Amino acid sequence: MKISTKSIGQWSLLTLLSTWGMFAFIFLAGEDNPDMPISFLLFLVIKVVALINLVACYQVGKYFNKRGWLPDLDKYFGSENYGN
Numbered sequence: 556m557k558i559s560t561k562s563i564g565q566w567s568l569l570t571l572l573s574t575w576g577m578f579a580f581i582f583l584a585g586e587d588n589p590d591m592p593i594s595f596l597l598f599l600v601i602k603v604v605a606l607i608n609l610v611a612c613y614q615v616g617k618y619f620n621k622r623g624w625l626p627d628l629d630k631y632f633g634s635e636n637y638g639n
Contacts, residue, residue, distance in 0.1 A: 565626040572616050572625075579608035 582605035587598055619625050 562626065565624060568619060569625050572612060572619070576609060576612040576616075579605050579612055583609060 582601060585601075587593060616625070
C-alpha cells in the first residue's frame with residue numbers, strides 16, 4: 556500500500572476532528588467536582604459550549620467529507636471487510 560501526502564493529510568485531519576469531538580464529549584458528559592464546586596451558571600455554560608462544539612465538529616466533519624478531505628472509511632471498515 557502506497558502512502559501519499561494526500562492520505563497523510565486526510566488522516567491527520569480526521570485525527571484532529573476526532574480529538575476535538577472527543578474533548579467536547581468529555582466536557583459534555585463530565586460532572587461537577589464535589590471537592591471544588593462551581594456555580595450552576597458556570598456548569599451550564601460549560602455544557603452549552605461543549606454541545607455547541609460537538610455539533611460544530613459534526614458539521615465540519617460533514618463538510619470535509621463532502622469535499623473529499625477525509626479518508627474513505629468504508630474502504631477500511633465497510634461491510635465487505637467483515638464476514639456476513
